[in-house]
Amino acid sequence: MAKKRRAGSASEYEEFTDSSYDEAAACSTTTRHTVKRQKRATSTRKTRQHATESPGVEGPRELDQCSHKRTLHEVTHASQICEQLLSWYSGISETRGMPWRKAHNPALGEAERSQRAYEVWVSEIMLQQTQVATVIPYYNRWMEKFPTVGDLAAASIDEVNSLWKGLGYYSRASRLLAGAQKVMKDFDGRMPKNASAMETLPGIGRYSAGAICSISYGECVPVLDGNVHRLLSRFLALHAPPKAKPTLDILWSAAEAIVKGVKPTRDPIIADAGGPTLPSVLPSVQADKLESATPADLVPHVAIGYAGDVNQALIELGSTVCKVRDPDCGRCPLRDRCAGFSRAQSSKEPEEMGAAVPDIEELCSICEPVPHAGGVLVYPMKADRKKAREEMDLVSVAEWRSRSGERWFLLVKRPAKGLLAGLLEFPTKENVTPKISSTACTSQAKACLATLLVDEIAPFTAKAPRKPIDDNSYRISAVEPAGDVLHVFSHIRKTYKVQWVLIEGGMTPPAIRTDSSKPPPSAKERRRSTKVRTSELRDEDDDSETAKLGPPSAAWVQIDNIRHSNITTGVQKIWDSVEKLWA
Structure with missing residues (x-):
């Protein structure tokens, strides 16, 4: 999708976009390590300078010299995390009145899921760099004018731009039009059913493809927009250059581990889209008894839900609770598992809390020194903005x-x-x-x-x-x-x-x-x-x-x-x- 999509108006600066993630993923090893060394040196100098200049703060105690294991940045107990997310999301999913957000309906056929994918696609592109409240009236007018992907494909660029007028980042509108025309030409008028095919459409990167296919088809693929990036950086206490490939690799892996913690109910459409169904993930349940099986009959600690709901819960949690400023940790369903929150609650070093200092081979080599002041707001590490x-x-x-x-x-x-x-x-x-x-x-x-x-x-x-x-x-x-x-x-x-x-x-x-x-x-x-x-x-x-x-x-x-x-x-x-x- 693009920057933190819902974080600001169309005239604000970009932060994270699908393209920036993809470019980082494509970096050569040599370039990546060179950039990493340069960023680490710069960041360390700035952090230490900040610590020295801060009133009432004494030097070495101001920095956590990354004396933690790299396993701190790995997701464990993914199924329990899914349960917490799904429980929280079920109570708030309709509170903001977003017309594109609909409850999962397993009875939908292939054509109806394609229509659902079209609706989610339009919303996701509109939400790039743009607030939800701004998008809602534009989305409603768009769906009234272009209710199906075929209607959009038959439109002219002038018609599309006319509806987009005032929303900003106009290349998004032209890419929607080009994408609709590609769907009609290459996919027989049906939206692609898996993330890899979805990424062939103009303007769709890994995040957008994951959001569309998980929500519409239930495919167990991760999402990582600016909201989820911030949320997982705090959840994993990851303080590293936010756009560097090693950082993004960790966050994508975490997002993937979480969404795969959910085990979808039996659904042929989901299976056709590449997602697992109960027979493939729960072999202990006999096929002839599957229809009557209840959660209590299944393997303990398995979250039964829908991949799209898990991803929407992550996005919504980052947008409304784990905000850039003034995060409301008291309302967060993941607070007790959040490494950033746990660290913010204590000012002691790990060895002072009785934790064993890990061997050097086990130490995290990604994180930069972390200021003690700031609580969870020190995550993610601040990126230097390029001057316009x-x-x-x-x-x-x-x-x-x-x-x-x-x-x-x-x-x-x-x-x-x-x-x-x-x-x-x-x-x-x-x-x-x-x-x-x-x-x-x-x-x-x-x-x-x-x-x-x-x-x-x-x-x-x-x-x-x-x-x-x-x-x-x-x-x-x-x-x-x-x-x-x-x-x-x-x-x-x-x-x-x-x-x-x-x-x-x-x-x-x-x-x-x-x-x-x-x-x-x-x-x-x-x-x-x-x-x-x-x-x-x-x-x-x-x-x-x-x-x-x-x-x-x-x-x-x-x-x-x-x-x-x-x-x-x-x-x-x-x-x-x-x-x-x-x-």
């Missing part, structure tokens, strides 16, 4: 105004791949110098328009006398700065330098360039073609009054419909800044 790079773009909000007062604005579709793929924006010159002059801004606006428009636009001249505007020519009649707009992405602090560019002249908006290799048409041809495009090629299925002039890469849009177009939050900020010029 600073960029400045010049945005020209180009308006064409008719003699009768009609106001049209030029919107350009971004490339199909990359940041904000497929969305609309005003003509933009990327990565300009912060010290760009007003004269250069005007010149850049003229150059940008020349690449988009067939009709020649006479440049703006503030002092020289100008000829009267006629019906056969266009001219920039005003350029006004509208200030700077800051918009923060996960890895970029983007400053938009905004200017309003007014174009006058002609009978219709300037024609948009369709093929730069063709010679420009005559004035008569331009007038006739723009009239036809304005009157006949308007989207008849949409009352937005958008004149589709030329290819879908650009369009003139009437002023009242700018906010209804597929623009991002950043472009809305730009529009707000320009509207202030006319207030």
Whole structure:
């Protein structure tokens, strides 16, 4: 899935994503050990410096020098952990009113489970980097518009982006569309039934595949998002670089051990998806007596439940109880087994508590020194955030105004791949110098328009006398700065330098360039073609009054419909800044 999905809004920084886990897993051994040594040295220096500078704290006592066995980070008694999780989850599963969360129904057939997988898939992708409360109305609108994977596959990217508008991280929407099209083409319209096949869909990593397949098909596969990462780091008292492969290996193994502690009831669909059923995991129960068997007839200390419920319990526990700040350990069903909580309750070293110091061969080699102060909040180890790079773009909000007062604005579709793929924006010159002059801004606006428009636009001249505007020519009649707009992405602090560019002249908006290799048409041809495009090629299925002039890469849009177009939050900020010029 992506960062801690439910931890913040769409404009916040990313922390953990499926891709970051996958990249860490793919690291070469040499690179991994080099990075590990560098991170450990840096972390040790920072931790010791913090301990020395902390008031009222004395040096060596401030650090736990990792005098614990590596087996501390292994899960034991997985079945009892499952029982505790399932018991807790049964009482809270409906408290937050999430429409995608439904009780497991073993009577569902294959087609119904595929539909369930589609619903979970949509919710999981929406929940990446986004809070539950924000997602719920978007999810409901999405399922109303695209109730099945086939409905989504038949949609256009513009329809998808329109529903996604305001949710942020727009690449998620395009990947959902691409994934639905792949399901229809490669899987006969049914969602994949196991995690390995699910990972072949665009935008689905190990976490998302595990969540979808465990919840929908009962497959016993683990999940590890930001919530579970934090929860298990505390549960295992693991204080190691959070994105390092050895750390992730331990956490994935722990998550897998826990989910495999549950023994699903007999279910052919689950077996077909790759999950165990009672005959395979409980050979002591005779097959002819299986239907009437009760938990009391089974092997002692075996949790009978559903893998998806165990994984949802882990996610929910991390999200609502084992929070980043102010964790509510008193409500945690795993508190008595939590190594981090146990350590936080005592300020003594292991040898002072009577625990035998392990042999050096048994010592953990993963953990960094742990500050005594902070309790469970010292887990997971804090990762150094990469500073977002600073960029400045010049945005020209180009308006064409008719003699009768009609106001049209030029919107350009971004490339199909990359940041904000497929969305609309005003003509933009990327990565300009912060010290760009007003004269250069005007010149850049003229150059940008020349690449988009067939009709020649006479440049703006503030002092020289100008000829009267006629019906056969266009001219920039005003350029006004509208200030700077800051918009923060996960890895970029983007400053938009905004200017309003007014174009006058002609009978219709300037024609948009369709093929730069063709010679420009005559004035008569331009007038006739723009009239036809304005009157006949308007989207008849949409009352937005958008004149589709030329290819879908650009369009003139009437002023009242700018906010209804597929623009991002950043472009809305730009529009707000320009509207202030006319207030």
